[in-house]
Amino acid sequence: MSPTSISRRGLLGAAGTGTLTAAGTLLAAPGVASAETTSGNLPSTVDTVVVGAGISGLVAARQIARAGRSVLVLEARDRVGGRVLNHTLANGSVIESGGAFVGPTQDHILALAAELGVQTFKEYAQGDNVYISGSITMRYTGTVPPDPTILADAANLQLQLDTLSKQVPVDAPWTAAKAAEWDAKSVDNWIKENTVNPATANLLLCYLQPCFGTDPREMSLLYLLWYIATAGDETTPGTFERSAGTSGGAQDSRVIGGSQLIPLRLAAQLGDIVALKAPVRKIEQTADSVTVTSDRGQVRASRVIVAVPPPLAAKIDWYPLLPPLHLELLQRLPMGALMKCDAVYNRPFWRDAGLSGMALIDSGPVRATFDNSPPDAGVGVLMAFIGGSTWRDWGNRPADERQTAVLQAFAEIVGPQALTPIDYVEHDWTHERWSTGAPTSVAAPGVIYSYGAQIRQPVARVHWAGTETATYWSGYMDGAVRAGERAAQEVIALL
Amino acid sequence: MSPTSISRRGLLGAAGTGTLTAAGTLLAAPGVASAETTSGNLPSTVDTVVVGAGISGLVAARQIARAGRSVLVLEARDRVGGRVLNHTLANGSVIESGGAFVGPTQDHILALAAELGVQTFKEYAQGDNVYISGSITMRYTGTVPPDPTILADAANLQLQLDTLSKQVPVDAPWTAAKAAEWDAKSVDNWIKENTVNPATANLLLCYLQPCFGTDPREMSLLYLLWYIATAGDETTPGTFERSAGTSGGAQDSRVIGGSQLIPLRLAAQLGDIVALKAPVRKIEQTADSVTVTSDRGQVRASRVIVAVPPPLAAKIDWYPLLPPLHLELLQRLPMGALMKCDAVYNRPFWRDAGLSGMALIDSGPVRATFDNSPPDAGVGVLMAFIGGSTWRDWGNRPADERQTAVLQAFAEIVGPQALTPIDYVEHDWTHERWSTGAPTSVAAPGVIYSYGAQIRQPVARVHWAGTETATYWSGYMDGAVRAGERAAQEVIALL
Numbered sequence: 001m002s003p004t005s006i007s008r009r010g011l012l013g014a015a016g017t018g019t020l021t022a023a024g025t026l027l028a029a030p031g032v033a034s035a036e037t038t039s040g041n042l043p044s045t046v047d048t049v050v051v052g053a054g055i056s057g058l059v060a061a062r063q064i065a066r067a068g069r070s071v072l073v074l075e076a077r078d079r080v081g082g083r084v085l086n087h088t089l090a091n092g093s094v095i096e097s098g099g100a101f102v103g104p105t106q107d108h109i110l111a112l113a114a115e116l117g118v119q120t121f122k123e124y125a126q127g128d129n130v131y132i133s134g135s136i137t138m139r140y141t142g143t144v145p146p147d148p149t150i151l152a153d154a155a156n157l158q159l160q161l162d163t164l165s166k167q168v169p170v171d172a173p174w175t176a177a178k179a180a181e182w183d184a185k186s187v188d189n190w191i192k193e194n195t196v197n198p199a200t201a202n203l204l205l206c207y208l209q210p211c212f213g214t215d216p217r218e219m220s221l222l223y224l225l226w227y228i229a230t231a232g233d234e235t236t237p238g239t240f241e242r243s244a245g246t247s248g249g250a251q252d253s254r255v256i257g258g259s260q261l262i263p264l265r266l267a268a269q270l271g272d273i274v275a276l277k278a279p280v281r282k283i284e285q286t287a288d289s290v291t292v293t294s295d296r297g298q299v300r301a302s303r304v305i306v307a308v309p310p311p312l313a314a315k316i317d318w319y320p321l322l323p324p325l326h327l328e329l330l331q332r333l334p335m336g337a338l339m340k341c342d343a344v345y346n347r348p349f350w351r352d353a354g355l356s357g358m359a360l361i362d363s364g365p366v367r368a369t370f371d372n373s374p375p376d377a378g379v380g381v382l383m384a385f386i387g388g389s390t391w392r393d394w395g396n397r398p399a400d401e402r403q404t405a406v407l408q409a410f411a412e413i414v415g416p417q418a419l420t421p422i423d424y425v426e427h428d429w430t431h432e433r434w435s436t437g438a439p440t441s442v443a444a445p446g447v448i449y450s451y452g453a454q455i456r457q458p459v460a461r462v463h464w465a466g467t468e469t470a471t472y473w474s475g476y477m478d479g480a481v482r483a484g485e486r487a488a489q490e491v492i493a494l495l
Numbered sequence: 496m497s498p499t500s501i502s503r504r505g506l507l508g509a510a511g512t513g514t515l516t517a518a519g520t521l522l523a524a525p526g527v528a529s530a531e532t533t534s535g536n537l538p539s540t541v542d543t544v545v546v547g548a549g550i551s552g553l554v555a556a557r558q559i560a561r562a563g564r565s566v567l568v569l570e571a572r573d574r575v576g577g578r579v580l581n582h583t584l585a586n587g588s589v590i591e592s593g594g595a596f597v598g599p600t601q602d603h604i605l606a607l608a609a610e611l612g613v614q615t616f617k618e619y620a621q622g623d624n625v626y627i628s629g630s631i632t633m634r635y636t637g638t639v640p641p642d643p644t645i646l647a648d649a650a651n652l653q654l655q656l657d658t659l660s661k662q663v664p665v666d667a668p669w670t671a672a673k674a675a676e677w678d679a680k681s682v683d684n685w686i687k688e689n690t691v692n693p694a695t696a697n698l699l700l701c702y703l704q705p706c707f708g709t710d711p712r713e714m715s716l717l718y719l720l721w722y723i724a725t726a727g728d729e730t731t732p733g734t735f736e737r738s739a740g741t742s743g744g745a746q747d748s749r750v751i752g753g754s755q756l757i758p759l760r761l762a763a764q765l766g767d768i769v770a771l772k773a774p775v776r777k778i779e780q781t782a783d784s785v786t787v788t789s790d791r792g793q794v795r796a797s798r799v800i801v802a803v804p805p806p807l808a809a810k811i812d813w814y815p816l817l818p819p820l821h822l823e824l825l826q827r828l829p830m831g832a833l834m835k836c837d838a839v840y841n842r843p844f845w846r847d848a849g850l851s852g853m854a855l856i857d858s859g860p861v862r863a864t865f866d867n868s869p870p871d872a873g874v875g876v877l878m879a880f881i882g883g884s885t886w887r888d889w890g891n892r893p894a895d896e897r898q899t900a901v902l903q904a905f906a907e908i909v910g911p912q913a914l915t916p917i918d919y920v921e922h923d924w925t926h927e928r929w930s931t932g933a934p935t936s937v938a939a940p941g942v943i944y945s946y947g948a949q950i951r952q953p954v955a956r957v958h959w960a961g962t963e964t965a966t967y968w969s970g971y972m973d974g975a976v977r978a979g980e981r982a983a984q985e986v987i988a989l990l
Binding site: 180183184185186188189192214215216217218219281311314315321323324325327328331332334335337388389392395396428430431433436437444445446447449450451 | 675678679680681683684687709710711712713714776806809810816818819820822823826827829830832883884887890891923925926928931932939940941942944945946
């Protein structure tokens with residue numbers, strides 16, 4: 001219940017932008033210029049403060065506003081979207097520097113996109129993929145390359161990942177019958193115990209580094225099994241294929257106009273409910289209310305939803321201190337290390353050669369590539385993920401040296417034309433102060449079993465959103481939506 | 496070289512307390528009342544700011560002051576000592592709530608104590624220790640109980656720990672020939688691969704939980720091997736026995752008057768060079784200087800030494816952002832979870848029965864105990880560590896329930912007299928905002944191999960101290976001294 005001194009209407013009445021009525025009807029047309037504030041006074045009291053204007057925080061805020069409660073979103077950056085960020089090319093086409101893909105069973109992000117008038121298109125996946133491992137170069141289709149030297153290993157690993165992940169409850173992986181055993185093992189250890197050919201481990205690296213920005217050595221087997229289990233929905237169990245795959249998988253489709261359209265349109269609906277350049281420094285709880293201190297002032301609320309990555313939640317000064325079990329968890333969920341490199345060409349010339357643009361390579365700066373061309377193929381874009389140990393090696397070299405190596409890798413995949421792009425764009429998420437890495441936080445051995453149960457536990461008046469707290473598609477935009485919705489429901493029930 | 500605008504004398508001339516001359520001669524007698532400030536103006540410029548008034552920061556500050564440079568220590572708490580904290584009992588005797596033990600090869604803390612007029616005494620280790628495992632209860636002497644069911648396992652583990660740790664360079668464990676392999680493995684996994692009887696793993700838990708506040712599941716094998724390697728000095732290789740042992744080991748001796756006497760006397764020498772209640776929020780570097788913002792204002796310096804636990808260093812707002820490799824490391828060094836429980840009796844009655852007060856127990860809230868009586872045995876004190884999963888289980892229960900269980904465990908060890916102490920004292924380091932855990936930060940699999948090389952790398956004008964950065968006795972008071980000395984040397988050479 002909110003304290004009587006906290007307005008139940010707050011900004012919704014006072015904002016004057018007319019973007020959202022108290023009853024929750026959306027008035028703003030999709031694409032309307034957003035009215036977030038970057039300066040000026042904030043309200044002194046609202047029903048709920050949301051920390052972070054990524055998709056999760058914005059979804060939570062909208063749901064609370066629709067319930068007729070006043071809400072304020074405090075965002076550290078001068079933009080919304082968090083780990084979702086568009087980049088406009090010279091010809092006006094938009095590509096993504098951050099989270100981009102959507103796919104089947106990601107019904108929450110897909111429904112949100114549709115509601116916002118944001119359309120999707122199929123990721124280009126025609127023709128052959130390319131697999132380069134040692135002396136082997138082969139074209140193939142599907143998710144797993146049919147390299148005869150690793151086929152048995154790979155099939156066995158995939159079968160085990162699917163079988164074991166079904167024993168992991170998505171909302172409580174720490175309760176799996178073998179949780180203690182699986183959480184004591186790094187993925188690297190497990191792979192080595194279950195493979196004959198070391199090249200198989202390299203192949204799995206091509207999946208793990210882009211997906212997690214992390215090497216198998218740093219990752220708990222229980223965490224990986226849980227992550228695969230979440231690659232589904234309430235009626236469709238997660239599988240490795242759906243988690244790793246393109247057509248029919250997590251990389252099935254992209255957003256026309258770029259995925260950041262979704263948070264941009266959400267923010268436009270919310271108007272001056274969204275305060276930018278307002279990093280939250282302190283959260284103080286009393287029995288009656290919670291006070292949030294940002295660089296733009298203090299706001300008192302009945303409830304707070306924290307929708308930022310775990311390491312950033314740990315940075316906030318908590319009064320009283322978070323319960324130790326919770327604080328210890330937040331200390332143990334570091335972000336992956338990931339960058340994206342996009343080379344732009346006049347056209348996606350590889351398609352002529354019957355190539356999809358997708359590739360897996362076991363050495364050099366590039367482990368996995370995708371065709372990142374806009375839907376009209378007005379230009380051709382090849383995109384590479386550089387994550388984990390590959391990022392540590394290549395992400396810290398001079399930009400021109402890295403670019404040369406990336407383009408050489410692209411040339412190995414699609415031919416020498418790749419060496420002469422018309423543009424080249426990089427985005428390294430480890431350089432982002434308000435993300436500190438991407439795509440998601442990753443649990444080392446021991447973390448989920450010991451501390452995982454805290455992940456969604458409200459702490460008095462504080463609730464938790466963000467894709468890391470999702471029980472389906474954690475680490476993805478869909479998980480961000482689901483987590484925002486769930487946190488909003490918690491808060492609305494208590495306001 | 497310091498910018499000319501930054502005073503080379505600074506506080507040393509201006510302070511007016513006369514505790515330390517510019518030439519570095521100590522004038523204050525040991526034990527003099529400290530003159531740290533808790534309010535009032537800080538200087539606007541000094542040669543070096545030290546963040547954190549634990550032993551490491553105070554040692555660094557004193558060394559810089561002795562070199563004739565001005566220095567200011569900014570401490571978040573209203574006291575000095577960090578994880579080293581005295582507690583005075585009703586009869587005036589002093590026990591430690593934090594770091595307490597010293598031992599052979601810890602020459603730096605021992606030399607510092609001697610210089611400060613602080614004396615040590617042998618930890619009581621006469622008579623028999625007690626070992627309780629399942630249905631076995633036995634008295635024994637030495638470090639490893641001769642339980643016949645685990646003797647072969649334990650001897651093998653100890654031999655391997657000693658053998659393998661000698662292959663780990665203390666200053667660069669990531670360069671060990673098998674670093675990649677060892678860092679991919681949790682200690683739990685390694686123990687299971689190398690033991691027949693599961694009770695052996697329980698025994699190792701009795702060492703690991705007090706030493707690290709962490710379970711073997713959460714800890715990299717490479718980290719443990721490195722930690723053992725650091726339990727020595729430049730001429731004496733570390734061993735498991737020295738790391739785990741009492742007489743002749745890490746728990747050989749204690750400090751008369753309590754270990755916090757050391758930082759208290761250091762602070763008294765430094766006088767108003769030490770500013771309390773001054774948590775550091777922001778560190779901004781330019782080409783010419785570095786500006787440190789604390790709750791007591793801004794100070795500009797030529798160099799900064801950060802001497803706080805890694806999770807707290809990660810909380811500081813860094814401008815520019817720390818190099819990503821460094822930031823990723825700081826995100827991956829969480830603190831252990833540890834509390835100390837002391838029961839106080841009229842006298843150490845267990846000594847009459849030929850018991851040392853030391854015990855290892857494989858269940859319940861207490862895994863390891865020590866005789867924590869003051870040197871005059873004016874009262875008797877039994878002390879238990881509760882760490883890792885035992886802390887997660889028992890540290891979060893009501894205090895009276897925990898106390899009852901701890902006293903029952905003590906009674907199992909030394910008899911029913913233990914049930915009726917005259918006093919009972921607990922200290923849980925996970926509740927400490929400016930430590931967030933104890934005794935040290937612990938690396939999960941993958942961290943040291945991937946990010947460890949950053950640990951002491953200066954970042955422009957910022958240098959790193961704190962026991963976590965030590966190459967001998969990391970995690971101990973001796974490591975704190977060594978790290979402070981090394982960081983001070985780095986800075987002095989550059990001022």
